[in-house]
Amino acid sequence: MTILDLGVYAPLVDAVLAAIPTSWYTDDPDYVDSWCTLSTASSGRLNGAAGNGWLDVSPYYVQPL
Incomplete structure (x- = not known):
């Protein structure tokens, strides 16, 4: 994985896009x-x-490596 700053294009994007099936939007x-979920403490039915x-x-704690 490559992480770049200042909006520099990363070749990793090509690999991710190539891995997406062409029919994903049909x-x-x-x-x-x-x-779409992003939470650290929410639980319930969405x-x-x-x-x-x-x-x-429900929250799920992942221990640090």
Whole structure:
């Protein structure tokens, strides 16, 4: 992994984009919903962005290496 500062382009981006399937944005019948979560203490049930599903979340502590 390469981390650069000052907005410098990193070749890592090409690898990430190449790994994404070309059909990720199509209307796939296997798709249910999307969730975006970022929290350190929230818990409970979150409804998906499209309202087609729910997700139960709770904090999970990861010990430092």
